[in-house]
Amino acid sequence: SQTIHQWPATLVQPVGSPLSLECTVEGTSNPNLYWYRQAAGRGLQLLFYSVGIGQISSEVPQNLSASRPQDRQFILSSKKLLLSDSGFYLCAHGGGNTDTQYFGPGTRLTVL
Amino acid sequence: GNSVTQMEGPVTLSEEAFLTINCTYTATGYPSLFWYVQYPGEGLQLLLKATKADDKGSNKGFEATYRKETTSFHLEKGSVQVSDSAVYFCALIDGAGSYQLTFGKGTKLSVIP
Numbered sequence: 001s002q003t004i005h006q007w008p009a010t011l012v013q014p015v016g017s018p019l020s021l022e023c024t025v026e027g028t029s030n031p032n033l034y035w036y037r038q039a040a041g042r043g044l045q046l047l048f049y050s051v052g053i054g055q056i057s058s059e060v061p062q063n064l065s066a067s068r069p070q071d072r073q074f075i076l077s078s079k080k081l082l083l084s085d086s087g088f089y090l091c092a093h094g095g096g097n098t099d100t101q102y103f104g105p106g107t108r109l110t111v112l
Numbered sequence: 113g114n115s116v117t118q119m120e121g122p123v124t125l126s127e128e129a130f131l132t133i134n135c136t137y138t139a140t141g142y143p144s145l146f147w148y149v150q151y152p153g154e155g156l157q158l159l160l161k162a163t164k165a166d167d168k169g170s171n172k173g174f175e176a177t178y179r180k181e182t183t184s185f186h187l188e189k190g191s192v193q194v195s196d197s198a199v200y201f202c203a204l205i206d207g208a209g210s211y212q213l214t215f216g217k218g219t220k221l222s223v224i225p
Contacts, residue, residue: 006155032211034211043215043216043217043218044156044201044213044215046211046212046213049211049212051211057211059212090155090156092156099144099163099205099210100144100146100158100161101158101205101213102158103148103155103156103157103158104155105154105155106154106155108153
């Protein structure tokens with residue numbers, strides 16, 4: 001069965017500090033991978049998706065970036081965090097021909 | 113563009129009450145429809161889905177029917193339990209080749225004993 005991991009589970013960072021969140025998927029190959037953010041008052045927002053290694057599409061312009069160094073690894077990064085980056089970050093995976101996305105446990109990020 | 117509208121909460125019900133959470137959608141193509149559930153502090157779990165008109169998705173006593181004529185996908189459960197307390201999200205993905213799930217704003221359900 002497919003399993004999706006995210007870490008860390010929680011993170012508190014000062015404004016201006018860098019960020020690296022990691023997502024890995026087990027039990028599937030060549031998945032589509034997604035980063036979503038859930039912020040108070042703004043619902044669920046797709047940030048990035050990837051259909052393969054090194055292939056990243058951005059949905060929202062911001063100070064975040066994503067990378068996919070391996071088939072089942074998806075990383076969300078920032079060089080300098082803003083207060084507005086606080087939120088719950090969710091990684092999801094889905095197959096190429098299936099429209100269903102499955103979500104990881106999430107990372108709670110608080111920027112102070 | 114695509115959009116999902118679901119009833120605003122919070123919804124508070126007594127245990128064993130009947131639940132309905134309304135969801136309507138707008139889509140340019142022929143979407144697949146989903147209900148996700150989020151328990152406190154956790155990620156989203158797929159609850160059920162339907163991919164074509166008149167399909168009924170069901171899981172854990174929850175049901176929803178894809179109604180193309182009314183562009184709706186209402187979630188129902190005949191008898192809720194305290195453990196059903198969570199936030200429920202209606203979502204769609206618009207046809208083949210689309211990657212973006214469009215979510216409703218979520219409905220918080222609290223079930224009291």
